[in-house]
Amino acid sequence: MSKQGLMSRELLLTGAIILLLGVIASRFPAFIAPGNLVNVFNDTAPLILLAIGQMIVILTRCIDLSVAANLALTGMVVAMLNVAMPGLPVPVIIALAITFGAVLGMFNGVLVWKLAIPPIVVTLGTMTIFRGIIFLLSEGRWINAHQLSDAFKAFPRTVLLGLPVMSWIALGAVALFVVVMNRTSLGRAFYAAGGNPHAATYAGINVGRTQFWAFTISGALSGLAGYLWVSRFAVAFVDLARGFELTVVAACVIGGVAIMGGSGTVLGAMLGALFLGIISNALPVVNISPFWQLAISGSAIIIAVALNASANRKKGRIILKRAEQAT
Amino acid sequence: MSDTTRFIPDRLRSPLEQRIKSWETLLLAVAIAIFITNSFMSPFFLNAWNLSDMTFNFTEKAMIAFAMALLIISGEIDLSVASIIALVSTAMGAAVQIGVGTPGLVLIGLAVGLLCGAFNGFLVTRMGLPSIVVTIGTMSLFRGISYIILGDQAFRGYPPDFAFFGQGYVFWVISFELVLFAVLALIYYVVLHRTNFGRAVYTIGNNPVAAEFSGIRVARVKFILFLLTGLMSGVAAICLTSRLGSTRPSIAFGWELEVVTMVVLGGVSILGGSGSIPGVVIAAFVMGLVTFGLGLLNVPGIVMSIVIGALLIGVIALPRLWERWRQQAAKQ
Numbered sequence: 001m002s003k004q005g006l007m008s009r010e011l012l013l014t015g016a017i018i019l020l021l022g023v024i025a026s027r028f029p030a031f032i033a034p035g036n037l038v039n040v041f042n043d044t045a046p047l048i049l050l051a052i053g054q055m056i057v058i059l060t061r062c063i064d065l066s067v068a069a070n071l072a073l074t075g076m077v078v079a080m081l082n083v084a085m086p087g088l089p090v091p092v093i094i095a096l097a098i099t100f101g102a103v104l105g106m107f108n109g110v111l112v113w114k115l116a117i118p119p120i121v122v123t124l125g126t127m128t129i130f131r132g133i134i135f136l137l138s139e140g141r142w143i144n145a146h147q148l149s150d151a152f153k154a155f156p157r158t159v160l161l162g163l164p165v166m167s168w169i170a171l172g173a174v175a176l177f178v179v180v181m182n183r184t185s186l187g188r189a190f191y192a193a194g195g196n197p198h199a200a201t202y203a204g205i206n207v208g209r210t211q212f213w214a215f216t217i218s219g220a221l222s223g224l225a226g227y228l229w230v231s232r233f234a235v236a237f238v239d240l241a242r243g244f245e246l247t248v249v250a251a252c253v254i255g256g257v258a259i260m261g262g263s264g265t266v267l268g269a270m271l272g273a274l275f276l277g278i279i280s281n282a283l284p285v286v287n288i289s290p291f292w293q294l295a296i297s298g299s300a301i302i303i304a305v306a307l308n309a310s311a312n313r314k315k316g317r318i319i320l321k322r323a324e325q326a327t
Numbered sequence: 328m329s330d331t332t333r334f335i336p337d338r339l340r341s342p343l344e345q346r347i348k349s350w351e352t353l354l355l356a357v358a359i360a361i362f363i364t365n366s367f368m369s370p371f372f373l374n375a376w377n378l379s380d381m382t383f384n385f386t387e388k389a390m391i392a393f394a395m396a397l398l399i400i401s402g403e404i405d406l407s408v409a410s411i412i413a414l415v416s417t418a419m420g421a422a423v424q425i426g427v428g429t430p431g432l433v434l435i436g437l438a439v440g441l442l443c444g445a446f447n448g449f450l451v452t453r454m455g456l457p458s459i460v461v462t463i464g465t466m467s468l469f470r471g472i473s474y475i476i477l478g479d480q481a482f483r484g485y486p487p488d489f490a491f492f493g494q495g496y497v498f499w500v501i502s503f504e505l506v507l508f509a510v511l512a513l514i515y516y517v518v519l520h521r522t523n524f525g526r527a528v529y530t531i532g533n534n535p536v537a538a539e540f541s542g543i544r545v546a547r548v549k550f551i552l553f554l555l556t557g558l559m560s561g562v563a564a565i566c567l568t569s570r571l572g573s574t575r576p577s578i579a580f581g582w583e584l585e586v587v588t589m590v591v592l593g594g595v596s597i598l599g600g601s602g603s604i605p606g607v608v609i610a611a612f613v614m615g616l617v618t619f620g621l622g623l624l625n626v627p628g629i630v631m632s633i634v635i636g637a638l639l640i641g642v643i644a645l646p647r648l649w650e651r652w653r654q655q656a657a658k659q
Contacts, residue, residue: 063459111640115647118597120404120459124584125640132633140627238629246467249460259460291478291576295471301464305456 009256013271017278024282031285038163044277045170046071046225048270050244051251052177053218055269058252059194060211061261062119066108067222068244069130072236074101074226076134079143079236086149093152094227101223102216104130109215113208119215127245134238145234156232166228173221177266190214194261243294250297251276253304276300350594354609358616365620372623379500383570385589385615386504387563388582389607392589393515394559396607398552399590400519402532402599403451403458405553408560409582410469411443415564417473420482420574429489436565437558443469444557448550466583473576482574493570504566508611511559516604528552532599581632588639589614597643614638 025032050067057064078097081088104126111122145153156166163171181187192200193210200207230236255272257264280293365372372378391408398405418439419432427435443465450461495503519525527548530538539545568574593610595602614635621631 111644115644117640117643117647121587121591121597121643122640124587125636128581128584128632128636129640132629132636135627135629136633140629243467246463249463250467253460259457289475289478291474292471294467294474298464298466298468298471302450302461302468305460305464306450306454309454309456 010265010267010271013255013268013275017271017275020275020278020282024278024286028285031282038167040278040281041170041274042164042167043281044273045166046229047244047247047251047273047277048170049173049221049225049228050218050248051255051269051273052173052266053221054248054252055255055257055264055266056177056181056190057119057211057214057218058249058257058259059190059261059264060207060214061194061197062112062211062214063123063249063259064105064108064215064218065120065123065245065249066104066126066130067218067248068241069127069134070101070104070219070222071226071229071244072238072240072242073104073130073134074223075230075240076138076143076236076238078227079148079230080137082149082152083143083147086152090151090155094224097223097227098220099223101226102220105215105217105219105222106212108219109212112215113212116208119211131238131242134240138236138238140238143230143236148231148234153231153234156228166232169224169228173224174266174270181266186210186213191262195263246294246301247276247297250301250304253301253308256308258308259305351603351606351609354592354594354606354613358609358613361613361616361620365616365623368620369623372620375500379502379505381615381619382502382505382508384618385611386502386508387566387570388586388589388614389508389611390511390563390566391556391559391582391586392593392607392611393511393604394552394556395586396590396593396595396602396604397515397519397525397528398556399587399595399597400532400599400602401528401549401552402535403549403552404462404587405444405447405458405556406462406583406587407443407447407465407469408556408563408586409579410466410473411440411557411560412564412567412579412582413473413576414443414469415439415561416568416574416578417476417482417576419485419565419568421476423482423485429486432485432489433492433565436568437561440557440559440561440564441554442557443560444554445550447557448553451553452546452550470576473578477574477576483572485569485572489569490572491569493566493568504570507562507566511562512604512608519604524548524551529600532596532601584632584639585614585635588635588642591639592642 021032030036050071054064054067074097077100078093081096082093108119108122108126111117112119156164156169158165160168177187181190189200189205189210190213192203192205193207197207200210229241251273252264252269253259253272254275255264255268255270257269257272276297279296280290283290283292395405395408415436419436422432422435447458447462447465450456450465451458492503497503497506519528527538527543530541530543531545531548535545564579567579571578589610590602590607591597592613593602593607595606617634617638618631621634
């Protein structure tokens, strides 16, 4: 039913992004040079990863506010691991980051699944707990570029076929989750659990366990983004990516993910993330202070939610009228 | 206040009241236990001035928590309260730069708080948007405006008599903030537990559809609750700004979590429909005592936030675990 609506939403968003690029390019043509666009996409890669995870969580009628804290904690853990064991190969570090992030996500998931605590409360709580643990682990100290091994820092910057590895990872995640969401029973369960939990239960889907997996995936992607973030910027500290969870939610809402659950696409989440990524990269170019970033994310959330809601309302009315005429 | 409240049959009354009562008693016992532990842990604890300082740990947050309690009981939530503080404080700081005096500052503070609350209320009740998302949005919008105005700067130079709200003492060690806290607690107690409006708040939280059909103007009540939460954030912002004597955009960062924790710790159901003001008052003291006690033991602030976060989850998780354990015990 919503497939057509979602397609048009993604086309609309693509149009908005092209328009945005056009407006910026009209004053600063260098911004849309292919090299710069690659940079913008690369910068947005962590946001895309987190937005995909967040989208899956929101699909199941939950929300994960701990993603940025998870990213920072996992980032700190792998950075400390790298300092302690510089010889550890990067693939092992990445595997550990994904596992560690997934475990943190599972912690959220278990509380939501087994104890039925509202997700907003769980993740508000774990958000501060994760940040506190970073402080306990690092004793408030920073881990700087010179302490990290070269291989650790070089991996996301390595250029393959014209794109840095970080961008390839984001594209790979998008491709993987397009398949997972559309072609696997777990993916369909995410939509079913959020679209109508009662119906999902009768269809044999364990809603709580589905939510648990949503949090696990969100955690795993946060962990992966944590390694990428720390290695790209070559620094780890307590306040890393503070407040980023709001940008992630904003990306999802702009991408047309319904906050009441049940509808949203991987492509939409990616486009929402790109929209915000382009804005944040364009701000310094068009000479607006980066302090505008927060207010822009906030307004974007509110406007997008309002638009989503009004679009849904219109649809409902039309259906009612038709039903009346038919009887 | 009104006689009609007595005639409204309340199916939840007896079991609910018992549970709330026991929760409050438990909380009070916890507060006393922490108090005694603290006095053994640190020789500086049992000192009238130190205890008076301790109250500043919770008075401002508790003022917001009263309004937030009503809002959560009605089934909504406001995560933008800390950002409202930032915006109110920024507005007052800007007014100081053009020479506005203390009465003007207070008026501006209250007005901006009300406006922010009205904005949230409008989006939730008129546009029909979920309050969690709306207030996550305004949380970043309100503080974002502060960042746009202030950047990495700070507003200072508040008039000397403005300092009274956060630093003044009414009598001996009794601070103005503590008196305000007590007065507000009393007002909110009466509003929630002794008026039709208070009954309406519970009814809406238990079943908004039934409330609508029994003649309660649900949207209006919710709008008023958002206004109140905005207003209380304004009041808290005045006290906090006066106490700190300066405004930075990062002021009160993360307070929304502590306010919600205080409300939930006070026995208010996060799903709405139940809770009480006395519970929130005791919870405020518990949180104040915990943070102050940890402070005396030189525990850094960020570690305290672990305790707050764990408290928030634990307070909701433990009764559910207990319930599950009891059910399993009953089966066997």
